[in-house]
Amino acid sequence: MSVLYIALPIAILLALAAVIGFVWTVSRGQYDDLETPAYRILEDDQKPKPKEER
Template identity: 50%
Template sequence: MHVLIYLIPIALMLSLIALFGFLWALRSGQFDDLDGAAWRILQDDDLPEEDRRK
């Protein structure tokens, strides 16, 4: 039971770190464009410049 004295503060500290990490990601715009990467994979950016004009 004495191990709870160590485990509870460690669990609280890890959860606070996770909360701050989530809030930082939210404020820095990590979740703004969730569909952009899915649509970007479908674009033909690997074609040469003259083939894109056709």
């Protein structure tokens, strides 16, 4: 029973930290564009420019 006096405040602090972290990421615009990163992996890398011959 005495473990609840330790575990409960720790659980509440962790939950509060998770909520604060989520609110912080939403306010910074982290989740504004969810589609572009999925398409970015499908794009080809830039091809190197050919060297000029002298």
